[in-house]
Amino acid sequence: MSESFISRGFRGRRQSAESARRIPPGQYETHDFPVLSAGPTPHTPLETWNFIVRDAGSRTATWTWEEFGKLPMEEVKTDIHCVTKWSKLDTVWEGVSLDALFADAATRAGIELAPYVLAVCDGGYTTNLPLADVMGGKAWVALRYDGQPLPPEHGGPARLLVPHLYFWKSAKWVRQLRVMEQDQRGFWESFGYHNYGDPWREQRYAGDE
Amino acid sequence: MSNGTDVTREVPHDRPMAGEELADALRLDGNAAAGILSEIFLPDLTSARATCAGCGAGRPVGALLAYAHGMGIVVRCPACDCVVLRAARTPTRIWLDMRGAASIAVGVTT
Amino acid sequence: MSESSGVTTVDVGSRAAPARAIPQIRWRISTVLDVVQETPATRTLVLDVPEWPGHRAGQHVDVRLTAEDGYRTERSYSIASPPEDAHVALTVERLDDGEVSPYLTDELRAGDRLELRGPIGGYFVWSVAQGGPLLLVAGGSGIVPLMAMLRHRELALANADDNARYGIPARLLYSSRRWDDVIYRDTLQRMAERDPTLEVTFTITREPPEGWTGFRRRIDRMMLAEVTWPPPERPHVFVCGPTPLVESAAAALVQLGHDPARVKTERFGPTGGRG
Numbered sequence: 127m128s129e130s131f132i133s134r135g136f137r138g139r140r141q142s143a144e145s146a147r148r149i150p151p152g153q154y155e156t157h158d159f160p161v162l163s164a165g166p167t168p169h170t171p172l173e174t175w176n177f178i179v180r181d182a183g184s185r186t187a188t189w190t191w192e193e194f195g196k197l198p199m200e201e202v203k204t205d206i207h208c209v210t211k212w213s214k215l216d217t218v219w220e221g222v223s224l225d226a227l228f229a230d231a232a233t234r235a236g237i238e239l240a241p242y243v244l245a246v247c248d249g250g251y252t253t254n255l256p257l258a259d260v261m262g263g264k265a266w267v268a269l270r271y272d273g274q275p276l277p278p279e280h281g282g283p284a285r286l287l288v289p290h291l292y293f294w295k296s297a298k299w300v301r302q303l304r305v306m307e308q309d310q311r312g313f314w315e316s317f318g319y320h321n322y323g324d325p326w327r328e329q330r331y332a333g334d335e
Numbered sequence: 336m337s338n339g340t341d342v343t344r345e346v347p348h349d350r351p352m353a354g355e356e357l358a359d360a361l362r363l364d365g366n367a368a369a370g371i372l373s374e375i376f377l378p379d380l381t382s383a384r385a386t387c388a389g390c391g392a393g394r395p396v397g398a399l400l401a402y403a404h405g406m407g408i409v410v411r412c413p414a415c416d417c418v419v420l421r422a423a424r425t426p427t428r429i430w431l432d433m434r435g436a437a438s439i440a441v442g443v444t445t
Numbered sequence: 446m447s448e449s450s451g452v453t454t455v456d457v458g459s460r461a462a463p464a465r466a467i468p469q470i471r472w473r474i475s476t477v478l479d480v481v482q483e484t485p486a487t488r489t490l491v492l493d494v495p496e497w498p499g500h501r502a503g504q505h506v507d508v509r510l511t512a513e514d515g516y517r518t519e520r521s522y523s524i525a526s527p528p529e530d531a532h533v534a535l536t537v538e539r540l541d542d543g544e545v546s547p548y549l550t551d552e553l554r555a556g557d558r559l560e561l562r563g564p565i566g567g568y569f570v571w572s573v574a575q576g577g578p579l580l581l582v583a584g585g586s587g588i589v590p591l592m593a594m595l596r597h598r599e600l601a602l603a604n605a606d607d608n609a610r611y612g613i614p615a616r617l618l619y620s621s622r623r624w625d626d627v628i629y630r631d632t633l634q635r636m637a638e639r640d641p642t643l644e645v646t647f648t649i650t651r652e653p654p655e656g657w658t659g660f661r662r663r664i665d666r667m668m669l670a671e672v673t674w675p676p677p678e679r680p681h682v683f684v685c686g687p688t689p690l691v692e693s694a695a696a697a698l699v700q701l702g703h704d705p706a707r708v709k710t711e712r713f714g715p716t717g718g719r720g
Binding site: 344357359360361369370379395396397 | 469505507519520521538540543545546562565566567569586687688692706713714716
């Protein structure tokens with residue numbers, strides 16, 4: 127093993143002891159909310175915005191912004207963990223749980239569930255999740271952050287919120303959820319990153335256990 | 336941890352930026368991809384001419400827009416915003432996606 | 446053998462003179478020879494880089510810091526020195542809550558070692574061979590790569606006759622918050638004093654000095670119209686600094702009629718950075 131160069135006197139980021147137990151391995155706590163951007167911020171006007179759930183049989187349920195606003199909203203207080211190593215504790219959101227969303231989709235359009243979900247977003251971003259990871263109170267379409275409407279740079283008007291997985295799965299500017307029989311890797315999952323992304327098992331990259 | 340695909344400059348406050356202004360200000364030039372590309376390509380790619388697969392516009396890679404996302408660097412066409420190329424680094428590999436470049440023409444010295 | 450990456454590689458270097466003409470960029474360990482305080486928040490590091498392949502004005506290096514626990518982080522810094530210099534100089538502006546810049550401006554001292562790779566970037570570069578006129582537009586630490594260009598220009602034209610110098614005139618428009626924040630201020634003024642083919646214009650946006658009769662506002666289209674050559678002169682234009690300044694200046698120059706292909710930009714990202 128060759129000797130690695132150390133920069134004299136360089137410390138890097140420090141960790142506070144109290145938060146340490148809530149912070150997954152390899153992460154550090156931040157009090158900011160970093161904006162990670164892979165492209166220009168989308169700006170779909172609310173008058174033309176809609177949300178679609180599509181199933182494997184191509185049945186679609188669609189909501190306008192007004193209709194979406196009538197779905198039951200919950201407050202969610204949770205920690206979030208980004209694969210770029212920052213974690214933010216006690217973030218507060220309001221959104222529609224995917225349980226409620228899929229229930230409404232079944233009522234409106236007979237949407238049938240299947241094992242996998244692909245989120246499709248303004249700007250072309252995609253991410254994939256097992257259905258089991260977005261049901262049972264684990265995932266929301268979030269419309270508000272910290273008591274305010276979700277700002278565009280953080281994914282507004284609506285983003286996915288799936289806090290038990292790395293935050294790239296909480297897709298910004300989400301417009302569509304496709305329920306599918308087969309898993310389909312999304313933007314980062316097909317580009318070196320882990321397909322599932324559990325921060326507690328440090329599943330950052332493809333091939334991580 | 337910065338892996339070479341983050342925003343890589345520390346620029347002091349003129350006035351604190353927030354919100355959408357901050358998001359727009361995260362834009363960089365194709366230059367920002369030069370470092371990671373230098374690990375794959377021997378000639379500098381930022382002076383190479385890329386043709387956008389989306390709109391056909393031809394520009395030096397250095398004149399494209401780069402978003403140093405943190406998980407990877409995404410380089411887009413300034414005319415149509417299509418992803419011309421993206422690069423990501425994992426502990427064992429560098430990933431490169433150049434489907435958005437219909438062609439890349441690199442200058443050679445004879 | 447390369448010791449810095451943990452991977453065994455063969456050191457090719459310039460000694461071996463391989464068949465290929467292009468040197469491979471690799472991580473090298475430089476030694477800090479000197480540190481120079483430029484302004485209260487900015488410091489220049491003068492580095493001895495073993496087997497440095499040489500660079501072009503406008504290029505940058507990636508600096509990599511490694512803590513004892515193995516934690517690593519990288520940042521890019523533009524090269525401030527011209528290609529003619531034996532050593533590589535980087536000018537670093539301190540971001541208060543930055544992760545890397547405070548280490549470079551406050552902690553690093555002569556004798557320390559600094560890991561870097563480069564030179565990087567072949568698009569945002571200029572040399573006298575490309576000709577002029579040369580228009581440089583800078584905001585804050587965006588002056589650094591442009592200073593390398595001006596230093597190169599001065600050295601390359603040192604023994605040239607008037608025709609050559611007047612054939613490659615240069616103008617710099619440089620925006621800073623305060624007079625004391627103007628990086629290389631005295632050097633730039635002296636360069637302009639001794640070279641009638643170089644014009645340096647400062648705009649001080651927040652705290653101009655007593656009796657200042659120069660520009661006092663952010664760079665805008667009117668200011669650029671006053672400073673630049675008319676588009677038929679086809680100047681080579683380089684704009685560098687925080688992203689908002691660069692985008693607004695570049696757009697204004699194109700609106701004034703300059704060929705977009707001649708307006709090269711290097712955005713540094715948001716002010717306040719992300720540390």
